[in-house]
Amino acid sequence: MSLTSDLERLLGPGRVRHHPLDVAVFAKDAGVVPGSVLAAVLPETTQEVAAIVRLANRHEVPIVPRGAGTGLAGGAVPTEPGLLVVLTRFTSIEDVDTVGRTAWVGPGVINLDLSRALTGEGLHFAPDPSSQSACTIGGNVGTNAGGPHCLADGTTVAHIYAAELVTPSGDVVVVGGEAPDTPGLDLRAVVVGSEGTLGIVTRVLVRLMQSPPDVATLLIGFPSVESAAATVSDVIASGLIPAALEMMDKRMVAAVENFVHAGYPTDAAAVLLAEVTGPTSTVLADTERIADIAREHGADDVRIATDDDERALLWKGRKSAFGAVAQAAPDYYLHDTVVPRTRLVEVMNQIYEIGDRYGLMMLNVFHAGDGNLHPLVAFDAKEPGMLERVQAAAKEMVKASIEVGGSLSGEHGIGFEKRDLMPLVFSAVDLDAQARVKEAFDPLGLMNPDKVLPSGSRCFDAAGVRL
Amino acid sequence: MTTLPDTLTAALADVAVDTVPPGIEAGLVVEPHTAEDLARIVRAAADHGVAVTPVGSGSTLRGADAAIAVVTGGLAGVIDYQPDDLTIVVGVGTTLGALDDVLDERGLSAILPETSPDRTVGGVVATSSSGYRRLGYGPTRDRILEVTMVTGYGEIVRAGGRLVKNVTGYDLSRLVTGSLGSLGIIASVCFKLWPVTQQRRTVTVDDAGAALVETFRPVAVLETEAGSTVYLQGDPTTMDEQVRHLRGDAVEGFTWPDVPASPVxxxxxxxxxxxxxxxxxxxxxxxxxxxxxxxxxxxxxxxxxxxxxxxxxxxxxxxxxxxxxxxxxPGLTSAQRWGAPPDTIEIQRRMKHLFDPAGICNPGVLPGGL
Incomplete structure (x- = not known):
């Protein structure tokens, strides 16, 4: 009996896709790494997921969990022929607790849909990646997703209290809990950000935030990137952590404005999109403070959105940045790197310099408050030698970030794409320790193999290597 | 108390100290000054199958009486302070009071427990202790960015990153937070910092439950046998309105409950x-x-x-x-301490074994007797 026939007996043929045309759609995510899918299954319950995992174990076939496939690092793409477990049918939102401010949510719930469903309760889910109208909560858990509003509220791990997990051997456990400080090791905090390599999350207890009574969104044009960055530093140094602080360079603004027509100042060297939230008196005070500091640094164009529609338009500009770039060239490569905030401008200038050397057009958008950069290269992959230049430049840009104390990923994850760069950040001993975390959950290595850690990471045996 | 092998005491003679911390029973007390010292201690203990326990201020949970007590006073001090980036790296022996003294100058805080300045950073991280401002800021573990530790197999491992936002591999710094010295001994920690220059008020109220629902993001809402208090910070005009709405009595600053010391x-x-x-x-x-x-x-x-x-x-x-x-x-069994073993005990058992194959790191300290 083959795996696919066993799966069809379990789920019915309609929920087991193995026809080449069907699986082609599942063989890629939003990144550039193509994969190899034996079959894709669409379970609807935790018990089905557990049964699927046990079947895969029996047939010794690797398993790859997948949400909406918006990942950029190949995390949801099987590198060797594997079974894709697609969680998009887990769309329930249950047990919304308005006192405790929590809800139990299926991993297939789309991020923006979750917040929209809770608007009536005055609650929302804080992590808001740009892909939030498509990405799923399960995907957010896998990558410890960020988004502009994580500056003040923290990344996904701070918003997950518990997760029901189907382990790589097909058992069902709950990591974390409904009460704080679950006794024992904090496995929950390791599962978040583990990119589908430690098990399959089938249910999540999310933390919900009180939605603010008032909000102000500012769009500020600056005569230089340095003055925009200095404004960000001074705002934070003054004791104010805004809800969001996003920056875009001139090229990115031009692309965005052409696409969205939100009135972005196209002659500014850099643009800051800031948001402050809270009671009205706080919003007024904070808005004034940011505007004052910006003007001190030479900003002559301070615009404050006057209503929800205008606010939404300004944010649309920011969140469609990557799509807007499609006007510039047929292909794009989106970087995700994070550096200490005070080194942002320095690294950005290095990125322009690297781009110039390789003859690539770089556009920049970044989460200015937390040092998370997204340099974007627009190019035409059909041009001979172009892809190689893009990849070589990418590696130099990563190294430049690491040299100033940065790391490999702020929010997209390592996936397959960056696993071989891990030795730039961690020693062999560090990687071996991380491999032990993986081994504790997945001794057989069947769950999303070849992701996060380079091959051969688990190299020291229990007795250790004495130097 | 077991007598320790001569080879072990000889190997650690240079880090041995005579002062035994109060309330600690150990065959040997050592005080490392570097992560390398710590690694040598743990390796020696693992090689001899002798248990080690870290000791900070001595108020932390301990496992079975350990043969080797590792006092962390020699691992105190600021290692890397980046106030503009809102991060600080400190040795685990640093007291909370000493840390606050450094951070106060720039109006920053790691938002650690408020009422025990003599506790050490290591103790707070190993027990994942959060203070009273948890409602407003989240638990302490949300502010631990990077950890350097010596694993139970004697290697110095760095996990996480000195960045406020990071998803680069498996975050061991989060796993080791709250692990009670069962996977190894932490040497230093990087905290995410918050500016705390806003004005503050403590408001006495009648109904904590109502206050929680009606106030926008208070820093804390506490209830003791003496009554309920809401803790506010921010812009004065906003706080005036909030206090009016709460119909409570407000004083400037934060006044935390006074919790008398107890052995239990x-x-x-x-x-x-x-x-x-x-x-x-x-x-x-x-x-x-x-x-x-x-x-x-x-x-x-x-x-x-x-x-x-x-x-x-x-x-x-x-x-x-x-x-x-x-x-x-003192003297509780694992079941008395923890109650029912966790759902994930099998995974935890494997994790414990992978990080502490010789079983020497605070054996028995975790739920389920791990």
Whole structure:
């Protein structure tokens, strides 16, 4: 009996896709790494997921969990022929607790849909990646997703209290809990950000935030990137952590404005999109403070959105940045790197310099408050030698970030794409320790193999290597 | 107390100290000054199959009496302070008071427990202790960015990153937070910092539950046997309105409950929606002193002795409601400390074995006796 026939007996043929045309759609995510899918299954319950995992174990076939496939690092793409477990049918939102401010949510719930469903309760889910109208909560858990509003509220791990997990051997456990400080090791905090390599999350207890009574969104044009960055530093140094602080360079603004027509100042060297939230008196005070500091640094164009529609338009500009770039060239490569905030401008200038050397057009958008950069290269992959230049430049840009104390990923994850760069950040001993975390959950290595850690990471045996 | 092998005491002679911390029984007390010293200590212990336990201020949970006590005073001090990036790296022996002295100058804080300045950073991280500002800022673990530790197999490992936002591999810094010295011994920690220059007020109110629902993001809402208080910070005009709405009495600054020291510490953890009911249970059980955190679900009980039937009753209530009760006192069994073993005990057992193959790191300290 083959795996696919066993799966069809379990789920019915309609929920087991193995026809080449069907699986082609599942063989890629939003990144550039193509994969190899034996079959894709669409379970609807935790018990089905557990049964699927046990079947895969029996047939010794690797398993790859997948949400909406918006990942950029190949995390949801099987590198060797594997079974894709697609969680998009887990769309329930249950047990919304308005006192405790929590809800139990299926991993297939789309991020923006979750917040929209809770608007009536005055609650929302804080992590808001740009892909939030498509990405799923399960995907957010896998990558410890960020988004502009994580500056003040923290990344996904701070918003997950518990997760029901189907382990790589097909058992069902709950990591974390409904009460704080679950006794024992904090496995929950390791599962978040583990990119589908430690098990399959089938249910999540999310933390919900009180939605603010008032909000102000500012769009500020600056005569230089340095003055925009200095404004960000001074705002934070003054004791104010805004809800969001996003920056875009001139090229990115031009692309965005052409696409969205939100009135972005196209002659500014850099643009800051800031948001402050809270009671009205706080919003007024904070808005004034940011505007004052910006003007001190030479900003002559301070615009404050006057209503929800205008606010939404300004944010649309920011969140469609990557799509807007499609006007510039047929292909794009989106970087995700994070550096200490005070080194942002320095690294950005290095990125322009690297781009110039390789003859690539770089556009920049970044989460200015937390040092998370997204340099974007627009190019035409059909041009001979172009892809190689893009990849070589990418590696130099990563190294430049690491040299100033940065790391490999702020929010997209390592996936397959960056696993071989891990030795730039961690020693062999560090990687071996991380491999032990993986081994504790997945001794057989069947769950999303070849992701996060380079091959051969688990190299020291229990007795250790004495130097 | 087992006599330690001569080869072991000889190997660690250079880091041995004579002063035994109060309340600690150990065959040998050592004080490392670097992560390399610490690694040597752990390797020697692993090679000889002798248990090690880290000791900070001595107020932390300990496992079985350890043969080697590792005092962390020599691992104190600021290693890398980047106030503009809102990060600081400190050695685990640094006291909370000393840390605050460094951070106060720039109006920054790591938002660690407020009322115990003599506790060490290592103790706070190893027990994952959060202070009263948890409602507004989240637990301490949300602010731990990077950790350098010596694993139970004697290697120096760095995990996480000195960045406020990072997803680069498996974050061991989060795993080791709260691990009670069972996977190794931490040498240094990087904290995420917050500016704390806003004005503050402590407001006495009648109804903590209502205050929680109606106030926008208070820093804390506490209830003790003496009454309820709401902690606000921010813009004065906003706070004036909030105080008016709460119809409470406000004083400037934060005044935290005074919790007398006790050899017994009992904490109930319940889902936040069950907190009010839990407080009733605590009162009905005759506990006269407590500090409960609304919106969080933590209740610290003020008791002077370990009363098994009280603990059993309240633990049973907490566990039925999806929570736990954790007790610490000298001489407790694992079951008395923790109650029911966790759902994930098999994974935890494997994790423990992979990080501490010789079984020397605070053996028995984790739930399930791991």
């Amino acid at each position: 510490r009992i904490v109930m953890n319940v889902p936040p929606r069950s907190l009010t009911a839990a407080i009733s249970e605590v009162r009905a059980a005759g506990v006269g002193r407590f500090v409960a955190q609304h919106g969080v679900g933590v209740i610290e009980l003020g008791v002077d002795a370990f009363d098994e039937s009280l603990v059993d009753a309240l633990r049973s209530w907490a566990e039925t409601h999806g929570g736990s009760l954790i007790a610490s006192a």
